[in-house]
Every structure is written in structure tokens, then in C-alpha cells.
Amino acid sequence: MARYTGPKSKIARKFREPIFGPDKVLERKNYPPGQHGASKRRGKQSEYAIQLQEKQKVKYTYGVLEKQFRNLFTRASARQGITGDNLLKLLEARLDNTVYRLGIAPSRSGARQLVSHKHITVNGEVVNIPSYQLKSGDVIAVREKSKSLEAITNSVGGKAINKHTWLEWNASELSGKFLNYPNRDEIPENIKENLIVELYSK
The missing domain is CATH 3.10.290.10 (RNA-binding S4 domain)
Known part of the structure; x- marks a missing residue:
């Protein structure tokens, strides 16, 4: 059964959020991983990159792989209501x-x-x-x-x-x-689900 088994602190630092739970490494190094650390100059992210990063964050948070995530999105789109809200409801269920x-x-x-x-x-x-x-x-x-x-x-x-x-x-x-x-306001995760909807709507 496939799942992510890599370094969790590295992923948490990438998104600058403790998505796998409390993380002492993230507290000490609240900047993206990499050879140049906090000093590396990073160019402005494109709209697509921001949307993709949000999707990746949700996948890591809930431990879902790409095919499962796409299937859930398809189900969320077919339901009545707001697609982004439906997606989070299915993940919570x-x-x-x-x-x-x-x-x-x-x-x-x-x-x-x-x-x-x-x-x-x-x-x-x-x-x-x-x-x-x-x-x-x-x-x-x-x-x-x-x-x-x-x-x-x-x-x-x-x-x-x-x-x-x-x-x-x-x-x-x-x-x-x-x-x-x-309801959406009851789910505590810091997720901008509208970015994921925009990504899949392209």
C-alpha cells in the first residue's frame, strides 16, 4: 500500500507549516530546505506554482496519493454545493x-x-x-x-x-x-481549497 515515507520535517519546512504535527525542526528552521537555506533568493512564484503547492500540501496533510486525490476531486465536483468544500468533507470522512x-x-x-x-x-x-x-x-x-x-x-x-x-x-x-x-469553518487545517479547484479547472 503506497504512502509517503520520506523525511517529514523537510516537507513541513517546504510549506512552513507543521502538517504532520508538532515539529521541533520546523520551529528552529522556519524556512525552506536546501543548500542555501533562508539566504537563497527565490523568484516570485507563478499562479500555477502556488496552486500546485496548495494541492501538494493537502495531499501530504491527509496522506493521499495523486490518483486517490484526483478521484476525490471528481466526486466532489459531481456533488451539489461548493466543490472545494465538498473535497475537504470527503477527505475528513x-x-x-x-x-x-x-x-x-x-x-x-x-x-x-x-x-x-x-x-x-x-x-x-x-x-x-x-x-x-x-x-x-x-x-x-x-x-x-x-x-x-x-x-x-x-x-x-x-x-x-x-x-x-x-x-x-x-x-x-x-x-x-x-x-x-x-462545515468548512469547523475544519481546522489551514487550506485554501479554492486554489486547488482553480488548478483542476485549467
Whole structure:
């Protein structure tokens, strides 16, 4: 199953945002990577370059590869409403992202691993596809035999987990419910989705 496995701090520095979570390297070196570092003079970016960079940032943030991303965009375009908003809603409805949002894993890559290793169920059935699209009312839970896993207990222990209005968390059962698609203003990521729509509209 393909995914990005390269240096995360380098990518975070490229976009100057902690897209993989808190990053001490980014805090020390908040400038793009490269031989010349902060001193390198960079020309003004073209409109296309800015749009492409925004798309790349979203792909890295949600751990989605190009073909998956294009398919999601096609689905978002076919739906009623604003295409950019629809795209983010579909990304948020991915199973691995929801496991991360519920606090079962500390990162999206950690959530992806839990799903792939069959530690997560949806409506009582084991689902090991990270890109699985959730629907309103779906119940996401930690598999019974996986509830004692250290990675999971460390992640859910002592945290204010129920902080997203489109999700409901049951701490005693280690389960959550996907209530509905989030509104754009509820999604905390710093994303300019209109740039991605413009890029694919060319």
C-alpha cells in the first residue's frame, strides 16, 4: 500500500507549516530546505506554482496519493454545493482521518497503521482500508482485542477528545460516531481549497 515515507520535517519546512504535527525542526528552521537555506533568493512564484503547492500540501496533510486525490476531486465536483468544500468533507470522512480526529491515534499516519493492521471496526465489522468513506451515523470503534494496545491507551488517555462537533466520542467504549460531514469553518487545517479547484479547472 503506497504512502509517503520520506523525511517529514523537510516537507513541513517546504510549506512552513507543521502538517504532520508538532515539529521541533520546523520551529528552529522556519524556512525552506536546501543548500542555501533562508539566504537563497527565490523568484516570485507563478499562479500555477502556488496552486500546485496548495494541492501538494493537502495531499501530504491527509496522506493521499495523486490518483486517490484526483478521484476525490471528481466526486466532489459531481456533488451539489461548493466543490472545494465538498473535497475537504470527503477527505475528513476518510476512516484514517476520523480515527485521528477521535484521538485514537496521535497522527494520521498512526491512524492509517491502526486501520491497516485491523485494529478498527466500522459498525461492528473490521475495516482495514484507510481511505474507507464514512457515512452519517457510522460507528467507529477500537476492536475488542486491541483495546489494551499501548499505542491506543497512550493516545486516548487523559485527553479532551470530543472537540469536533461532527464526531461523538464514547470514552468508556473506545468508540465514536461520525454524525455528519463537517462545515468548512469547523475544519481546522489551514487550506485554501479554492486554489486547488482553480488548478483542476485549467
